Amino acid sequence: MRIALVGFGGVGKALVKLLSDKKKSLLTQGIDIRLNYVINSREGVYDPMGIDCGSLLKHVEMGGQLSRFTQGVNTPVSFETLLKNRDVDVMVEATPTNRESGEPGLTHIRAALENGINVVTANKGPILLAYRTLNRLAVSKGVHLCAGCTTGGALPTINAGIFDLAGSNIHSIEGILNGTTNYILGRMEQDNLGYEQALAEAQRMGIAETDPSLDVEGWDTAIKLLILVNILMNEQRTLDGIRVEGITRVGRDDILRAKKEGKTLKLIGRAVKTPEGIDISINLEKIGEDNPLSGVNGTNKAVRYVSDSLGDLTIIGGASGTIPAAASLLRDIINLGRGYRFSV
């Protein structure tokens, strides 16, 4: 398979590293992935014979610019070059998430699909805002839109819903979809820390970002839950009007009260089908041992599906970080190559 990578930041670089590290083992399984383009916001590299991933990483690690990488075609390379040449099977989109406009990813994904190129994306923005339209476009062009990385990364959430719950009617989706908040709540409970202390600890360990608001205010959970709802329940819901609670106001007393009741506090995203429509909420909840989500600890995440014919299914785990995120992109690329039909 010939691929183009658009977005060469943390996740993009981790994908190039995986392609380099796993090249031999993938080849022994008959999987030949050739990276033909790497493009960021200002420059790019193109080699129709396949870029040497190891050499490219060494070049940038030593401070080299993408456009100065000597291997390949020696003319300026941009996203437009990729559209003009149309010589790849898959575009991997890994530019920053913008939850208001979806750009620049939305334009990249739409253009690739219109040009008959499969898309594998890490970018939540376009999937949150326009999955149904983009998926229809993919179907009309006979290609596929793979978004497995956008919710849970290594934790199979979307693809488990598409492939493993096929034929069932999903009544509810419940999840711990943000590893950072789960870690903070866990540290508060286990080590009797206050919220600020636990957050500082998570930041020191690189688990929480310097500006943690997207995670701790619940928005990351909300975006991921909406992506699941829109893809698996065939909706086109937006963040407007969704009840979103974060963890910023949780105190030691709340944790202790829950503990006394034999319960644990978790940030839960929940979507339930009701006669009036799908009820969506992100709440800090006290849950007991009877709920499989109560045992989800550390930076782990989980998703629980309840469906009519396949029953109650919970998936727990999934490492966080750029390597696991890139590994989930690689998983989609491989499954696409194996003929999985992501867009139907």
Ligand SMILES: NC(=O)c1ccc[n+]([C@@H]2O[C@H](COP(=O)([O-])OP(=O)(O)OC[C@H]3O[C@@H](n4cnc5c(N)ncnc54)[C@H](OP(=O)(O)O)[C@@H]3O)[C@@H](O)[C@H]2O)c1
């Ligand atoms: N980090 C994670 O663990 C993780 C997990 C799951 C999903 N994601 C998602 O994966 C995506 C990438 O995350 P990241 O952490 O790798 O972000 P990042 O480090 O900020 O990298 C973003 C990359 O996109 C490039 N870019 C920006 N605008 C572009 C444009 N118009 N055309 C081409 N390239 C452009 C940037 O290039 P310049 O440097 O030239 O600006 C940079 O190389 C995000 O959507 C994120 O939400 C991340």
